[in-house]
Amino acid sequence: MSLSGSDFELVRRVVYDTSGIVLDPGKEYLVESRLQPLCRHENVPSIPRLVQKLREPGAQPLVTRLVDAMTTNETSFFRDVEPFEALRRHVLPALIEARRATRQLNIWYAASSTGQEPYSVSMMLDAEFPQLRGWIVNQLATDISPTVLERARAGRYSQLEVNRGLPAKYLVHYFTKVGNDWRLKDNIRKMVRFEELNLIKAWPLLPAMDIVMLRNVMIYFDTEAKKRVLSGARRVLRPDGYLFLGGAETPMNLDDSFDRQPYPRAGCYTVKATTLA
């Protein structure tokens, strides 16, 4: 049975209140396609019955699983290439020079999904920045979805996933084939800590970050949520830190405290000196 107007409205409101994700009218097909597997998982016979359960007392665990089902987890290794080139050529060399006294780097991946982004950087750090051995490199990767975090921690990927964007030399060096899947070696998995974090709720106390990867998540938020998240990212960044946004994202008209860096298609920003003063 398909989704009625009032049921769509309820799902839309619950998802927005919980995650900030905006489901515009016309997205009924998307909601239906994501709710059908959830019905099977919950052993509920129909979508109307599932929505009814959302109205019942004690529905919070179901709400969590609903939001989990509605989040888009599109990602790939070295997605878009250019941000990683900017990291490799400009950002990391600059930070390594700036932090040579403290020998510590803090990197936050704010919507890490199944882990390809933090693991891409981890492989790059291991392969191309031997000078960081002996440094403390804290990499925190967060996401709203406990399901994708579990997959990320496991570091196990399908053939399709390792085919997408992962250099073959890294596949050979950092993965082991297990059945039809490919498992990331422990030395790389251990470089990243995965935690649950909802960007539109109050953030836990985070250490000052040298790099914040906030890519391809704000596109799902409305203007107010985008402003709040950008403002939070600015506060958590060190004065000379770097913010990365997705290819379709910009702080323009949302937060004027960022300067775009001249690395082509990298979506790389620093905090304006005037903002710091």
Place this chain on the structure above:
Amino acid sequence: MNALIVDDSRAMRLLLRQMLVALGFEVAEARHGREALSHLQMRPDTQIALVDWNMPEMNGLELVEAVRADETLSGVRLMMVTTETEMAHVQRALEAGADEYVMKPFSKEIIADKLALLGLSGGDAHAA
């Protein structure tokens, strides 16, 4: 940019041709390694060859070794596109001089991403 597809399957050549043309490449085809080697020796300005592994006359690995042994072809990038999915095969291809490796089945995005890793984006960097 010029690309060469090397595959004994006509259907596979057609599929890859469509993807590469959409990405802005000029595309030539060869049915096996020997034909590919002849083509590359006539057209050493070819930027990328997409190479199947199992083919008659000269297989993909032998082609990679032959291209890497020919200094006039040092500018040709080589990407295996094959059903061979074992780690040992990936290792052998890289050791022989392949630049990248794609396991079948694949999508246009997978091919585009791998080409981007090699700094090759055809005539339209954002066609993918």
